[in-house]
Structure formats: C-alpha cells, structure tokens
Amino acid sequence: MNNIELYDFAIGLLAKRDYPSGELRRRLKREASNEESVEGVMERLLSHHYVDDHRLIERELNKQINKGYGPNRIKQELRQKGLDSLLVEQVIEDLDVDWFELCLKVKEKKFADDAPQDAKEKAKVVRYLQYRGHSMNVIMDVLNG
Incomplete structure (x- = not known):
C-alpha cells in the first residue's frame, strides 16, 4: 500500500x-x-487531531466511572486498549473524582446500607469492591465509616 x-x-x-x-x-x-x-x-x-489519545482516555474514564469502577480497574482497562500508561495516570490524577463516595455508592447499591455482620460477609464485600477496582484503603474507610 x-x-x-x-x-x-x-x-x-x-x-x-x-x-x-x-x-x-x-x-x-x-x-x-x-x-x-x-x-x-x-x-x-x-x-489533524483525527487520533487523540487524551480525548479517548477522558471519554473512557467517564464511561468507566459511571459504571462505578475504581481507579485500579480503569487503569487496567485502558492499558488493555493500548493507551499510554503515563497519560492515563496523568488524566486520572487531574480528574476531580471522590473515590470514597464512588466506592460507597457501589457498595450501597449492591449490599444496601447494612454493615457486614461477620468476617465472611465482610470478605465478600471487600472482594466485590476490589474486583470493581477500588483500592484497599478506600474500601476499609467505606466499611469502617
């Protein structure tokens, strides 16, 4: 060609x-x-700006945040799409997202407002939130707060 x-x-x-x-x-x-x-x-x-990784990252970020995904899952998904890791990190840092509120909303949607009753139930909540890409310190803040 x-x-x-x-x-x-x-x-x-x-x-x-x-x-x-x-x-x-x-x-x-x-x-x-x-x-x-x-x-x-x-x-x-x-x-000619026909290819713009920054614009693509921002659009994908908004889509992933609306799904309730945390920063770890978002980074993984964007890396799989072939986007530059450093650019992804930079855009996520510039983003004004309250990861605690997002994690709390995801937890409440799946498990209601109730605090886990025992260790088995708490582990189930933690696994689910980790799968959704939220960091362990945010998850613990949500469960303890």
Missing part, C-alpha cells in the same frame, strides 16, 4: 470508531509495505 491508500485505510478505520494511537499504528503496520509510510500517516492523523 502506498501512503495515500494507507491514509485512506486509516480514515476508514477511524470513521467506524476511535482508535488509540498504539492500536492504529499496529493495524497500519500490517497493511503497510514499509515503516516510514506508517509514521508519515500517523503524523498526519495526529496533526
């Missing part, structure tokens, strides 16, 4: 959904005849 065909292929992919730059670069490398054309196309897409 030449540069024009590769660029058209990339635009076709981006017309269907947003791709992280890493994933799009891998897809283009499969189609391209050389590395230089992939880098040229990626540079052009980035300069």
Whole structure:
C-alpha cells in the first residue's frame, strides 16, 4: 500500500470508531509495505487531531466511572486498549473524582446500607469492591465509616 491508500485505510478505520494511537499504528503496520509510510500517516492523523489519545482516555474514564469502577480497574482497562500508561495516570490524577463516595455508592447499591455482620460477609464485600477496582484503603474507610 502506498501512503495515500494507507491514509485512506486509516480514515476508514477511524470513521467506524476511535482508535488509540498504539492500536492504529499496529493495524497500519500490517497493511503497510514499509515503516516510514506508517509514521508519515500517523503524523498526519495526529496533526489533524483525527487520533487523540487524551480525548479517548477522558471519554473512557467517564464511561468507566459511571459504571462505578475504581481507579485500579480503569487503569487496567485502558492499558488493555493500548493507551499510554503515563497519560492515563496523568488524566486520572487531574480528574476531580471522590473515590470514597464512588466506592460507597457501589457498595450501597449492591449490599444496601447494612454493615457486614461477620468476617465472611465482610470478605465478600471487600472482594466485590476490589474486583470493581477500588483500592484497599478506600474500601476499609467505606466499611469502617
């Protein structure tokens, strides 16, 4: 594929959904005849803001927070999508989210307002909240508070 065909292929992919730059670069490398054309196309897409990892991270973050996921789960999900770990960390730190309130809301939705009665029930709540990506210190604050 030449540069024009590769660029058209990339635009076709981006017309269907947003791709992280890493994933799009891998897809283009499969189609391209050389590395230089992939880098040229990626540079052009980035300069026109057709590929914007920061925007994609923010949209995914809002979606994951609305699902009640904590920062650990969100980071894992975004890494699996091929997004840069440092950029993800930076955006999460800049985000104004009360992780305690989010964890408390998730706990109350699943287990009502009742405090766990015994160790087995408490372990069940802790496992569930950890699976949802909340940190242990926030979970303990929710259970003790």
